[in-house]
Amino acid sequence: MINLDRQLGAVLSALAALSDAMQTEGVVAASSPEVPEDKPWEARFAAQVRRRRLERSWSMHRLAKLLGQAGYSDSTNLVLRIEEGTRPVRLNEAYVLAAIFDTTLEEMVAER
Numbered sequence: 305m306i307n308l309d310r311q312l313g314a315v316l317s318a319l320a321a322l323s324d325a326m327q328t329e330g331v332v333a334a335s336s337p338e339v340p341e342d343k344p345w346e347a348r349f350a351a352q353v354r355r356r357r358l359e360r361s362w363s364m365h366r367l368a369k370l371l372g373q374a375g376y377s378d379s380t381n382l383v384l385r386i387e388e389g390t391r392p393v394r395l396n397e398a399y400v401l402a403a404i405f406d407t408t409l410e411e412m413v414a415e416r
Contacts, residue, residue, distance in 0.1 A: 345413040347389055349398060352412045354387040356405040367404070374400045 357367050364383040372378025376397060385391035386401075393401070402409045 346392065348415065349393060349412050350387050350389045353383075353401055353405075356407075357383075357387075370404050371397075371400065374404070376400060 353367075357364070364380045364387075368378045368380045368383050371382070382391070386393055386397075398409055398412065402412050405412075
């Protein structure tokens, strides 16, 4: 089991990183036309979800089932909309997705 203090620390750290990215980046062209131009970190997160899912040869259905096992929606449509950038990712969902991919939120939104 993951320590609750560690989880809270990771979430707070990720929130700070997201906040910093939003404040310092300004308007940057997004990789997907559906993602607002003033939120390039969302576009990076969406791209990372897709890249990491495909690296593992997982279907959208499989990722959705893993989300469902974590207590979130197990909708394949949810995964599709997150990857396309047509639905904003909630912080708690972002944290769980990062954990599913065995990484951090900071890594999921980092500029490459």
